[in-house]
Amino acid sequence: MSDLLNIGASGLGAYSRALATVGDNIANAQTPGYARRTIELREAPAAGEIVLSRNSIRPGGVETAGVRRSVDPWLIEDARTASGEADRSSARLDAIDATERALDDGIGGIGESMTRIFTTADQLAADPANATLRAQFLQSVDDSAAAFRRTAAALGSAANGVAQSASITVDSLNTDLTALEAVNQGLRRARAGSANEAKLLDERDRLLDRISSALPVTASFDARGAVTLLASDGALPLVANGSVSTLSVSILANGQLAYAIAPGGTLAPSGGTLAGLSQGANHIAMQTASLDVLAAQFASDLNGWHQSGLDANGNPGSALLSGTSAATLVAVALTADAVAAADASASNGNSLQLANLRGSTGVEAGWAALVGQQAQQAASARAQDAAASTRRDGAFAARDMVGEVDLDREAAELLRFQQAYEAAARTVQVARETMQSILNIF
Incomplete structure (x- = not known):
């Protein structure tokens, strides 16, 4: 009994x-x-x-x-890889979209304001003694310089946004790494096969999901499920032997990002959110440098043209613009009489010569090429992001079929x-x- x-x-x-x-x-x-x-x-x-x-x-x-x-370890790893790639492409696309918004080619943008300079110069050539047209020409130059400064400021704002996102992501990553080591300690003390162990394993996998979405990692597990985590790029330890490394991000002078692990060294992630932010920062820096080149050419071309002419009093024209970059480009304060519309042969001779700056190597063409290149890169980034998102959704669905x-x-x-x-x-x-x-x- x-x-x-x-x-x-x-x-x-x-x-x-x-x-x-x-x-x-x-x-x-x-x-x-x-x-x-x-x-x-x-x-x-x-x-x-x-x-x-x-x-x-x-x-x-x-x-x-x-x-x-x-759970299926292979499906989990595949989902993490797909998630990291999707987050990389998403972060990169956000930065490229912000760059596209900054390179405004609409009303009041650089392209429209430069075109107004040439249009006003054509009108001035038809009536070189018209003081109003002279003042409008100077205003169009000032408007163009302001458009360059606004665009540079917008690109700077986009770069700051990327830098802030990188800092937030790094802080969150450091928090998750610390939490992962705490979970490791709990797993080593948990009774095998207990509900508490299962909860800790769930939390471990959630943390690994978040970490791998920000940074490619390689994980290995001991008999109790505790994880040793290495950065896949460089095999630098993140969580190992009871210690946790600390990540940091530095903002370079041109807005690019540099990552480091202490102790360890520098880190150049190839995937995850950190890689996408780094690639986005590189894109903004490249477009900012191209804009500065255009601004310098714009100032040089316009100043060279104006200084080769004569103003209303027969004096050589002075510089119209100062500054060596888009952010520092400023129109010089001149009176209407100081506009050098004439040359040695005619009162409108120099105004007619301004049209020669509109060729295939001119600033207008350079701006159009910059905007066109940006549009192509944005379209490519959107296509890549859509593909990566689809791949991630499929990997998540396959993983969830096992554990849902x-x-x-x-x-x-x-x-x-x-x-x-x-x-x-x-x-x-x-x-x-x-x-x-x-x-x-x-």
């Missing part, structure tokens, strides 16, 4: 834990990063030794072998374990009633 009681008691304990596991699955069906649990049941051995007596018979029954998470919670299946499991629990309870009741009947005989 003792056997029957122990069999029933073992069933009550095992099926109670099984019901709790199903309850966890149902409660966390929508929790990100939660992997479905299944409880492993096995037959308890029917013979063995107990504490107070050797070679005695130990009743059989059922016992739990542990809680198992429904199906409420219909959980309902069936709940019913099954409830009936098993009731049967175990009935077994205990029968044993008690039988024992009582035997005692009543005496």
Whole structure:
């Protein structure tokens, strides 16, 4: 009868834990990063030794072998790789889109304001003595210089936004690395097969998902599930042997980003958000440098043209612009009479010569080429981002098919374990009633 009681008691304990596991699955069906649990049941051995007596018979029954998470390591790794590439392309696209907005080619932009200079010069050539047209010409030059400064400021703002995003990402990454080491310590202390161990493993995988989306990493696991984490680019340790490295980002003078790991050295990530931000910062820096080249050419061409002419008083023209970059380009304050519309042969001779600056090597053509190149790069980045996002969604779907919670299946499991629990309870009741009947005989 003792056997029957122990069999029933073992069933009550095992099926109670099984019901709790199903309850966890149902409660966390929508929790990100939660992997479905299944409880492993096995037959308890029917013979063995107990504490107070050797070679005695130990009743059989059922016992739990542990809680198992429904995961596929290959699919998890594939999803992390796809997520890192998608986040890289997304961060890069954001920076390229910000650059495209900064290179405004609409009304009031650089292209439109430069065209107005040539249009006003043509009008001035038809009426070189018109003081109003002279003032309008000077205003168009000032407007163009202001357009260059606005564009440079917008590019600077975009670069600052990328730098801030990089700083925030690095801070979040350092926090996650510290949390990952805390999870490692918990896993080393957790009882194997326990629900607590499963929770820690879920948190470990969530942290690894976030870390790998920011930076390509290589993970290895010990027997308890604790992870040793290396940066894939350079194999620098991030979490290893109980220590955690610290990442940092530096902003270079031209807005480009430089990453480092302490202790360790420099880091040049090839994927993840950090790589995308670095590539975005490089793109903005390249476009800023190209804009500065155009600004310097614009000032040089316009000053050279103006200084070769004569103003209304017969004096040589002075410089129209000062500054060597788009951010420093400023129109020199001149009076209407100081506009050098004439040359030695005619009162409008120099105005007519300005059209010679509009060739294929002129600033207008250079600006059009810069805007066209930007548009092509933006279109390419959008196509790459769409492909990477599709790849990530597919990898996530494949991973989730293994670990997702199906409420219909959980309902069936709940019913099954409830009936098993009731049967175990009935077994205990029968044993008690039988024992009582035997005692009543005496």
